[in-house]
Amino acid sequence: MERDGQVTDLVFLERSKKLVSGCKDTHVRVWDLDTQSCVQRIVSHRSAVWALDVDPSERFVVTGSADAEIRVFGVVNDEGAQKEVHAVVEDMEHADDSNDGSKVGPRSKWDILVPMGSIARQSADRVSTLKFNPSGTLLGCQVAGKSIEIFRVLGESEAAKKAKRREKRRREKAAKAGKGEATDGQGFGGEGEQEGNASSMAGNISAADEFQRLQLVRLKQKITSFSFCPAEAKKGTLGTIGIAVYNNSLEVQELQEESSSRVHSIELPGHRSDVRMAALSSDSTTLMTASHNAVKIWNPRSGVCLRTVESGYGLCGAVVPGNRQAILGTKAGGIEIFDIAGAERTQVLEAHSGAVWSLAPMPDGSGFVSGSADKNVKFWDYELVQGDDKVGSKQLSIRNTRTLQMADDVLCVRLSPDARYIAVALLDSTIKIFFTDTLKFFVSLYGHKLPVLSMDISSDGALLASGSGDKNVKIWGMDFGDCRKSLFAHGDSVTAVQFVPKTHYMFSAGKDGVVKYWDADKFELLLTLEGHHAAAWCLAVSPHGDFLVTGSQDRSIRRLDRTEEPFFIEEEREKRLETMFEATDNTRDDGVDQGVEVGSKRTQETLSAADSIIEAVDMADSEIERLRVHKKSTNGKEDGFQANVLMLGLSPSDYVLRSISSVRPSDLEQALLSLPFNDALKLLSYTQGWIASGSQVELACRVVVMLVRIHHSQLTATSSARATLTGLHPVIHGGVQKLKDVLGYNSAGMALVQSMLAMRSDAMFQDAGQKVLDIRKKLAERREESRPRKRQKKPNQAAKQ
Secondary structure (H helix, E strand, O other): OOOOOEEEEEEEEOOOEEEEEEEEOOOEEEEEEEOOOOEEEEEEOOEEEEEEEEEOOEEEEEEOOOOOEEEEEEOOOHHHHHHHHHHHHHHOOOOOOOOOOEEEEEEEOOOOOOEEEEEEOOOOOOOEEEEEOOOOEEEEEEEEOEEEEEEEEOOOOHHHHHHHHHHHHHHHHHOOOOOOOOOOOOOOOHHHHHHHHHHHHOOOOHHHHEEEEEEEOOOOOEEEEEOOOOOOOOOOEEEEEEEEEEEEEEEEEOOOOOEEEEEEOOOOOOOOEEEEEEEEOOOOOOOOEOOOOOOEEEEEOOOOEEEEEEEEOOEEEEEEEOOOOOOOOOOOOOOEEEEEOEEEEEEOOOOOOOOOOEEEEEOOOOOOEEEEOOOOOEEEEEEEEEOOOOOOOOOOOEEEEEEEEEOOEEEEEEEEOOOOOOEEEEEOEEEEEEEEEOOOOEEEEEOOOOOOOEEEEEEOOEEEEEEOOOOOEEEEEOOOOOEEEEEEOOOOOOEEEEEOOOOOOEEEOOOOOEEEEEEEEOOOOEEEEEEOOOOEEEEEOOOOEOOOOOOOOOOOOEEEEEEOOOOOOOHHHHHHHHHHHOOOOOOHHHOOOOOOEEEEEEOHHHHHHHHHHHHHHHHHHHHHHHHHHHHHHOOOOOOOOOOOOHHHOOOOOHHHHHHHHHOHHHHHHHHOOOHHHHHHHHHHHHHHHHHHHHHHHHHHHHHHHHHHHHHHHHHHOOOHHHHHHHHHHHHHHHHHHHHHHHHHHHHHHHHHHHHHHHHHHOOOOOOHHHHHHHHHHHHHHHHHHHHHHHHHHHHHHHHHH
């Protein structure tokens, strides 16, 4: 079943086994589920149809769009009812006008949905959801705004009375206009006519007769969805409705005849907008999170929200030592101080003229450092000042002691654990490190292509990790400022990076909603932690490293606990490869519809082949390293070196070639797809030697082409691969040329041998197929001639006997 535009809503008609769909092409279609074909198409709206629904008794189907009206259709389930309804529709077509101003065009007698008219809406916003309550007595119309319009569905008797009154008013109006005079025995007052019309009034009912507007439920925030309560309505009420609000809260309202009242609401626990910062106290007993208008204090162990304090748009923050106060840097450039016990904001300082992007506490707990978009890095000290209350208690305040002026906006600041260095990330994509005591420049870290959004320094002060908008995480050495490793970490910008205390393990979070766990010494990805449905903005690791807290754009806060269950890096790597292969297969399947052919699929054989190639490359590398160490110890001599018996007496290069040759040609591409980039780069270096020595040049060239095509983007971005690619270019050209020369020489030799044999023979070389057929035919004829002769000899032999 296909449609021209995007399908917006679906509803089933169970009695007639039909499916009704709304679409952005302004059409409403009815589909037969048995034949899977469209049996009716309705054009009633001028814009996209956004919502539709059917009442529980399947009497009405309502549709809504950006128009000012809701269209109502009657549902016809059998042929008899169809003929009746369509007869009424024909009468309505000949009517001059109707109460709601709608006219019905010609219809087929087999239509499932018959137009009944429209209902005027009060709101000017487009319809978002239409929904009947379980009993079918109420209809809710949610718009793309802050309101829900409630309509009552009248019973058949009430609707018939309303239609009768409407018809009477129409005739009175026509009589006054001179279109019809009431005379004796004629007109609307006669008893005979009233009796005759009584039965037809029940059928001539429009949408305005069936639906009555009750009220408009309006909230302060935008509504995302609603639902009617399935339980029976309380006495004195029409029903109960649950509403989900855009600010992440829920409301339950009771509906009366002309008003509604809120009976329940869930508002306090979670944030109403993005969770932009998270900070843990020194003893892991207090968690502070902030959004655009509130700061919340949590118990990270139980997940209970302890305090909620109104604040500015928080971007960064920290819990002050002692766990009694907290500080927050805001988008407006202020620094706010909060009393956790009293759940109040005690002071707001205009610290910067631009957004405060980062706060870094001093290691000794005496203050903190702030970095802002006003290009300033400010040092602050904590101090106690006299409070404004009559008791004379002292309150925490801060005092600016030093200011470091930068050349560009400051996005992140971090202090080394010994407070010797301060690292400042700037908008120009660089990280500058200064001496904390003198503020003299130490070293500048270059390498990121986009600004650094987050960074952290390990507990021993040896490593600095930086996450950038270029999706990479870089590991730097703090002693010389050298880049140890650049890791392609996330599918989008890296928003947060933090080391686990007293280790070189670290966590990173990105806008792709994924949190990753890394080993900064081996530069390996250990775990990939999913769960958020939007960008992960912040993370906080406990001082003991036993749990992790993350905050996201989906307004959720997640706590991840460290378990005692061991995990294996190889298993995690295999899981990631399986996920990558599934994604690759899905992409290729999508490409089949566009004419892209798929050479092979991932199978267990291809995975085993990839594992054997990786194992062969690792064994060859270890063998080369053993030989290098042996030569170094024996002054360049290979005497006494014991080769690895698992390599079957082959050299490292030949052993890898043997592993490649054992893979079936049909599985080679998928096996190479399974190789990590590091192993693929090593394999490329081996192909250079194979081609140069003339060992299976065709297979080696095929491997080179496949690897370059698979890892093209990473090869062009990796500087270490440049030497390998530069060396491969002339070798491939020369190797292929030699192979072509050999094939040409052999082809010419075969042609020469053919010509020499032809010269020695009287007959030229020709196709012997016809000659073989002639010989077979003659042999068959001889067999046929010999068979009758054998049969004739039998009687003569019997007579002689």
